[in-house]
Amino acid sequence: MTTVITPGVAAEVELDLTVARKEALAEGVIRLTLTHPGGSPLPEWTPGAHVDLCLGPGLVRQYSLCSDPADRSRWQVAVLREPEGRGGSAHVHDHLREGTRVRVRGPRNRFPLEASPRYLFIAGGIGITPILPMIAQAERQGAAWHLAYGGRRRATMAFREQLRAAYGERVALRPQDECGLLGLNGLLATPRQDTLVYCCGPEGLLKAVEQHCSLAWPPGVLRLERFAPADPGPRGPGETFEVELARSGVTVSVPPDRSVLQAVEEAGVPVLSSCREGTCGTCETAVLDGAVDHRDSLLTPDEQAADDTMFICVSRAACPRLVLDL
Structure with missing residues (x-):
């Protein structure tokens, strides 16, 4: 086990784990069970967490x-094969x-609960995965809850039988070929002050849920997790700015065609990164001074x-100079 420190955020770990089991869950979806080769307990996690697979x-x-956070003997992830993807899911499969x-x-x-x-x-499609442990935690807390789970076809919807067997009518399965699109007009028709809305799935679903909640629901009730970056809309031309790396004693210049992350890496300052598109959270960095042009899909x-944190793979300065905790 190697402890990895990302400046400005909590410690993470890197582990070489064993694929203890690989099984089909649904059409195009497999589940990996990952264990420590020496049998050691794995680090704690909370519902909504994700891990990087370094393939x-x-x-x-x-x-x-998507497993039980109380069971530290294993981690489980479910992976949808994406024929039009960039090769990660195909490698896993x-x-x-x-x-x-x-x-x-x-x-x-x-994406904490x-x-x-x-x-x-x-949930839409493989977006059910972070929702599974959230439902289990809501049950333990004694909270009331309802799940609307949509997919293209019933055969493609992972965990559908497990969910209905465990929770009955609180789970509404809505395969699109049988039921059409999820009925958001009905689901979100009546705003409630005592309800948090959690949504994960394809971008079309997320945008539709955002639109419905913005019409009448109280601010701050919606929580989203994206698989791909949100469309930020039109932006003006970028400008060059400076970034002071407070702990390294280095100042870098970031031109319009480079990200803060690229400039920091070129200066020889190590920082963890992964998606480089503002969706995974790996490169989160504390901001000590300055205004940020946030372009991520997380905050x-x-x-x-x-303005106390930023994702340096996509976000930029909204001022001439930023000071970062790097």
Whole structure:
């Protein structure tokens, strides 16, 4: 086990774990059970957390943990084969075998389950994975909850039988070929002050849920996790700015065609990164001074307004000079 410190955020670990089991869950979806080769307990995690699978040079992918956080003997992830993807899911499906060692980094949680008396969970496709442990925690807390789970076809919907067997009618399965799109008009018709809404799935679903919640629901009730960066809309031309790395004693210049992350790496300052598109949270860095042009898909509007952290793979300065805790 190697402890890895990302400046400005909590410690993570890198582990070489064993694929103890590989099994089909649904059409196009497999589940990996990962264990420590020496039998040691794995680090603690909370519902909503994900880990990086380091599959090869330049091939790092993030997957939500979907097992029981109380069971530290194993981690489980479910992986959808994406024919139009960048090769990560195909590598997992085609090359990882039971007994294979794989380097895993994390866990990291930018989608935590906050305490609430009531939850509405909305999942689309493989977006069910972070929701599974959230439902179990809501049960332990004695909270009221309902899950609306959509997929293209019933055969593609992982965990569908497990969910209905365990929770009955609180789980609404909505295969698109049988039921059409998820009925958001009905699900989100009545705003509730006591309810948090958690949603994970494809971008079309997330945008639709955002739109419905923005019409009448109280601010701050919606929590989203994206698999791909949100469309930031049109932006003006970038400008060159300076970034002072307070702990390294280095100042770098960031031109319009380079990210802060690239400039920091070129200066020889080590920092963890993964997705490089503002969705995974790996490169989160504390901001000590300056205003940020936030371009990530993770921070809430309130978190962005605080300007005390940024994701340096995509976000930029909204001032001539930033000071970072690097």
